[in-house]
Amino acid sequence: MRRLAMGFIPLTDAAVLIAAAERGFSMAEGIEIDLHREVSWANIRDKVNVGLLDGAHMLGPLAIASSLGLGHVRVPLVVPFALNLNGSAITIAKDIYEEMGETGTDLSTALGAAGALGRVVAARRAAGHDPLTFAAVYSFSTHTYLIRHFLKAGGIDPDKDVRLVVIPPPFTAESLRNGLIHGFCVGSPWNSVAVEADVGRIAALGAEIFGWVPEKVLGVHARFVNTEPDLLRRLVRALHAAARWCEDPANHEDLARLLAEPRHLGLPADILRRTLDGRLHTAPGGALRAHPDYLVLNRDNANRPNLDHALWMYSQIVKAGQGEWTADAAREAISVYRPDLFDAAVGPPVPAPRPEPDCVATQFGDVFDPERFLATGE
Amino acid sequence: MANDLSLRIVIVDDSPVRAAILSEGLQEAGFVNVLRLEGVNNLLERIYAIDPDVIIIDLENPSRDTIEQMFQVSREVKRPVAMFVDQSDKSTIEEAIAAGVASYVVDGLRKDRVRPILETTISRYRAFARLREELEEAKSQLEERKLVDRAKLILMKAKNIDEQTAYGLIRRTAMNEKKRLVDIAQSIITAAELLR
Numbered sequence: 065m066r067r068l069a070m071g072f073i074p075l076t077d078a079a080v081l082i083a084a085a086e087r088g089f090s091m092a093e094g095i096e097i098d099l100h101r102e103v104s105w106a107n108i109r110d111k112v113n114v115g116l117l118d119g120a121h122m123l124g125p126l127a128i129a130s131s132l133g134l135g136h137v138r139v140p141l142v143v144p145f146a147l148n149l150n151g152s153a154i155t156i157a158k159d160i161y162e163e164m165g166e167t168g169t170d171l172s173t174a175l176g177a178a179g180a181l182g183r184v185v186a187a188r189r190a191a192g193h194d195p196l197t198f199a200a201v202y203s204f205s206t207h208t209y210l211i212r213h214f215l216k217a218g219g220i221d222p223d224k225d226v227r228l229v230v231i232p233p234p235f236t237a238e239s240l241r242n243g244l245i246h247g248f249c250v251g252s253p254w255n256s257v258a259v260e261a262d263v264g265r266i267a268a269l270g271a272e273i274f275g276w277v278p279e280k281v282l283g284v285h286a287r288f289v290n291t292e293p294d295l296l297r298r299l300v301r302a303l304h305a306a307a308r309w310c311e312d313p314a315n316h317e318d319l320a321r322l323l324a325e326p327r328h329l330g331l332p333a334d335i336l337r338r339t340l341d342g343r344l345h346t347a348p349g350g351a352l353r354a355h356p357d358y359l360v361l362n363r364d365n366a367n368r369p370n371l372d373h374a375l376w377m378y379s380q381i382v383k384a385g386q387g388e389w390t391a392d393a394a395r396e397a398i399s400v401y402r403p404d405l406f407d408a409a410v411g412p413p414v415p416a417p418r419p420e421p422d423c424v425a426t427q428f429g430d431v432f433d434p435e436r437f438l439a440t441g442e
Numbered sequence: 443m444a445n446d447l448s449l450r451i452v453i454v455d456d457s458p459v460r461a462a463i464l465s466e467g468l469q470e471a472g473f474v475n476v477l478r479l480e481g482v483n484n485l486l487e488r489i490y491a492i493d494p495d496v497i498i499i500d501l502e503n504p505s506r507d508t509i510e511q512m513f514q515v516s517r518e519v520k521r522p523v524a525m526f527v528d529q530s531d532k533s534t535i536e537e538a539i540a541a542g543v544a545s546y547v548v549d550g551l552r553k554d555r556v557r558p559i560l561e562t563t564i565s566r567y568r569a570f571a572r573l574r575e576e577l578e579e580a581k582s583q584l585e586e587r588k589l590v591d592r593a594k595l596i597l598m599k600a601k602n603i604d605e606q607t608a609y610g611l612i613r614r615t616a617m618n619e620k621k622r623l624v625d626i627a628q629s630i631i632t633a634a635e636l637l638r
Contacts, residue, residue, distance in 0.1 A: 103501075103502060103503070103504040103506075104501075104503075104504050104505075104506040104507045105507050106506040106507055106510055106544070107501050107506065110501075110535070110539050110544065111539060113535070113539075114532075114535060114536040114539050114540070115536075116539060116540065135510065135513070135514045136510070137535075201507070202507050202511075203507075203510070203511040203514055229486075229508070229511065230507050230508045230510075230511035231508065232504035232505070232507055232508065234504065235504065242483070244483065244484075386514065
């Protein structure tokens with residue numbers, strides 16, 4: 065039996081890693097996983113770097129930014145497994161959401177909500193009010209890119225018309241309540257937590273903006289691949305078996321209870337259950353906003369690292385001004401994702417539908433063209 | 443160039459005891475501008491206002507991600523800040539992370555000027571961790587003694603025996619069953635509560 069120390073941040077999409085550790089999937093591969101709950105992505109990155117953690121639940125863009133040395137010292141990371149797709153939402157402070165409603169725009173679609181927010185931002189600027197502040201939970205994260213895309217769709221320049229800050233997930237609801245921020249994009253269940261606390265309203269599900277977007281991954285240090293290839297294959301197999309189990313609705317009740325335990329997320333099981341099922345209250349006890357792809361844990365090859373996704377994340381890093389485009393960096397970003405390691409562990413991928421119109425199923429706004437981006441940076 | 447001892451150092455640590463231990467250590471080493479920040483609200487504004495040369499933050503503090511973003515958005519910061527340790531300092535970063543602390547310095551500050559600060563930080567964080575372990579141990583010993591005392595009292599009442607005999611009974615049982623004194627005491631208390 066080999067022991068591995070694995071880090072996670074308390075979020076619903078740590079489900080596959082937690083289930084692998086606690087429901088026998090890693091044991092079946094001769095691995096005992098010690099789970100370590102961490103309070104920041106910076107801790108996750110640093111502890112994987114120095115070897116205090118063997119691997120971790122990690123943001124896809126964090127794995128890429130670290131490998132490129134953006135925003136920090138270079139930490140070469142490798143992604144042999146994607147833990148999930150989607151799972152985020154955008155929550156807006158109650159009073160701002162009311163102002164959005166007063167514009168008369170249909171708020172039932174993400175594009176409608178974005179347009180309404182654009183009108184609110186313009187009206188506030190005309191009235192001489194301070195710009196609104198929106199938060200993501202890490203700068204190199206799909207949440208940052210989701211909220212930037214959403215704001216742009218509403219005619220808002222994310223770098224000029226509003227302030228973008230970073231707030232750790234457990235503080236998002238509190239920061240809405242005390243007015244430090246006016247909205248945020250975060251993974252589940254923290255949107256639902258803000259709704260239950262009656263401080264915010266869910267304005268858009270992530271899947272309504274990008275329908276098939278990379279989210280958390282298993283990130284390991286590059287040295288792991290070189291020194292223990294067999295152990296890594298077993299770990300990937302264990303995670304894959306756990307992901308299949310997590311995807312099955314018949315197991316959601318048990319999974320929600322497992323995640324709810326104080327040592328894992330320490331949040332009410334019923335909220336977690338709804339996020340697993342993709343049915344979210346947008347107001348306390350109010351209407352449900354549902355999406356079949358709200359959170360994807362296994363189906364349609366979701367766990368196989370997708371090279372186009374790696375390139376898309378790098379394109380978002382460039383778009384957000386977090387890094388300069390170079391052809392070398394683009395190739396380096398792609399090389400972080402290792403579908404070959406995934407295939408070596410679980411076999412070749414099964415056929416799955418291709419998302420339209422691009423690899424992240426962009427629902428409105430700019431469509432991503434990997435070939436063009438790789439060649440021109442645009 | 444300003445004297446190294448006048449470098450402005452900010453400690454972001456929600457543990458008042460640990461922050462005090464570190465602050466004292468830095469002051470003993472001659473650093474005169476040491477300030478402590480707590481809480482998460484308006485942390486960035488407060489850091490801008492102080493405009494520190496060095497930021498020390500404990501790893502249990504979730505604000506690390508917030509602070510790092512500030513360093514990336516250069517228009518927000520007067521002077522860019524970077525994590526002190528780079529590839530050439532692998533052992534320093536390992537020691538710091540293992541001790542539970544991270545640090546950031548303004549860009550361009552020479553490493554040898556910051557090294558004494560980091561060394562003091564690492565050693566004080568380690569000292570605090572030891573102190574906390576000792577405290578935990580003392581606490582659990584006290585808890586265990588309380589449990590044994592309660593068990594003794596239950597036996598004394600139930601069997602009408604004196605304290606020494608009650609203690610002897612618990613100890614003998616523990617030896618016979620190859621268990622710890624406190625485990626036997628706990629089962630006596632549980633049983634007494636069930637039978638009440």
